[in-house]
Amino acid sequence: MRNARKTRRRGVTIGLGAGLLTMLIAIAIAxxxxxxxxxxxxxxSSGGGGGxxxxxxxxxxxxxxxxxxxxxxxxxxxxxPQGKGVSFSNSFGASGDQSRAVAAGQPxxxxxxxxxxxxxxxxxxxxxxxxxxxxxxxxxxxTDSVVVILVEKGNPLGIKSFKDLEENEEAEVxxxxxxxxxSARWNIMAIYGSxxxxxxxxxxxxxxxxxxxxxxxxxxGSGRDAFSxxxxxxxxxxxxxxxxxxxxxKEGEEVEYVIPPYTLQxxxxxxxxxxxxxxxxxxxxxxxxxxxxxxxxxxxxxxPVNPKLVDAKQFPQPEKALFKIAKFGGWGxxxxxxxxxxxxxxxxxxxxxxxxxSG
Numbered sequence: 001m002r003n004a005r006k007t008r009r010r011g012v013t014i015g016l017g018a019g020l021l022t023m024l025i026a027i028a029i030a031x032x033x034x035x036x037x038x039x040x041x042x043x044x045s046s047g048g049g050g051g052x053x054x055x056x057x058x059x060x061x062x063x064x065x066x067x068x069x070x071x072x073x074x075x076x077x078x079x080x081p082q083g084k085g086v087s088f089s090n091s092f093g094a095s096g097d098q099s100r101a102v103a104a105g106q107p108x109x110x111x112x113x114x115x116x117x118x119x120x121x122x123x124x125x126x127x128x129x130x131x132x133x134x135x136x137x138x139x140x141x142x143t144d145s146v147v148v149i150l151v152e153k154g155n156p157l158g159i160k161s162f163k164d165l166e167e168n169e170e171a172e173v174x175x176x177x178x179x180x181x182x183s184a185r186w187n188i189m190a191i192y193g194s195x196x197x198x199x200x201x202x203x204x205x206x207x208x209x210x211x212x213x214x215x216x217x218x219x220x221g222s223g224r225d226a227f228s229x230x231x232x233x234x235x236x237x238x239x240x241x242x243x244x245x246x247x248x249x250k251e252g253e254e255v256e257y258v259i260p261p262y263t264l265q266x267x268x269x270x271x272x273x274x275x276x277x278x279x280x281x282x283x284x285x286x287x288x289x290x291x292x293x294x295x296x297x298x299x300x301x302x303x304p305v306n307p308k309l310v311d312a313k314q315f316p317q318p319e320k321a322l323f324k325i326a327k328f329g330g331w332g333x334x335x336x337x338x339x340x341x342x343x344x345x346x347x348x349x350x351x352x353x354x355x356x357x358s359g
Contacts, residue, residue, distance in 0.1 A: 054085030055277030061112035062095035063224035082283040094222035095182030109276035114182020133271040142270035144303035147190035150238040174235040183223035187239040190264035197262040246301030261319040
């Protein structure tokens with residue numbers, strides 16, 4: 001089955017290889033701390049300042065929304081009165097890596113990460129982002145999503161839940177490394193929380209996480225890299241964002257996705273930095289939260305944070321329960337308890353499996 005999937009995806013694999021080559025060239029040119037970089041066409045034509053209007057916004061984000069920013073959101077904003085003369089430079093990569101790069105001095109006007117812990121780093125280290133970022137509209141979150149299971153077309157293994165991943169002997173899982181990728185942390189907490197919802201104890205839920213990680217064949221650095229690995233034939237199950245799964249289906253991949261009966265709601269934080277050019281940066285955030293901006297997110301597979309704009313047919317609810325990270329005390333507690341590189345419970349599991357936990 002795996003060989004057949006590789007053959008069917010040959011055209012997609014070549015495209016991904018070219019994209020990765022372009023990304024590496026961009027990194028080499030821009031030297032932007034490990035994320036891929038790009039600039040919008042207006043940035044090139046206006047010299048970054050729009051003839052003195054608007055300003056140039058450096059957007060730094062986690063890996064998966066790169067294309068929706070560059071191809072949809074930024075061009076749409078540039079067509080608004082507030083976006084006149086505004087240009088963009090982009091850097092996208094693994095969420096934790098991107099957050100650490102900004103903390104170390106990488107220029108950023110707008111930061112969009114996979115999980116709140118990566119935003120809090122910029123509050124705590126140099127007050128690059130205001131501690132009041134959570135008081136923004138919708139709690140400071142740009143989009144929602146859910147953790148889903150991406151499988152081969154027809155779902156030959158019959159995977160319907162995270163529990164099935166534990167019990168199916170043929171499951172070969174791909175998920176990113178949780179010590180560089182925010183999406184990986186969402187995936188792991190979805191497995192853990194699902195086990196709790198099924199009535200397991202905390203120790204048993206952690207054992208469920210361990211079982212799935214034991215079946216994991218690769219842990220790439222980011223959610224996008226994990227998707228690329230799966231597309232190129234590694235594994236037969238991918239844990240991923242719902243929006244990535246929707247994108248894969250739209251692009252003709254021989255895949256389908258399953259929303260587990262119990263799964264975790266993903267909330268991705270966004271903010272402007274204290275050094276961001278004003279009013280351009282705030283105007284851009286307002287646009288992303290506007291009805292137009294939220295509809296553009298939805299067209300790319302992201303669940304709007306405005307509940308009035310959520311189409312239940314496009315974004316169905318899990319059969320039994322959709323829980324949030326607050327169930328476990330929030331990301332501050334979760335990152336310390338599960339993902340501390342030395343004492344975290346998941347770090348201990350990964351060390352036993354010989355997986356790197358250095359951020």
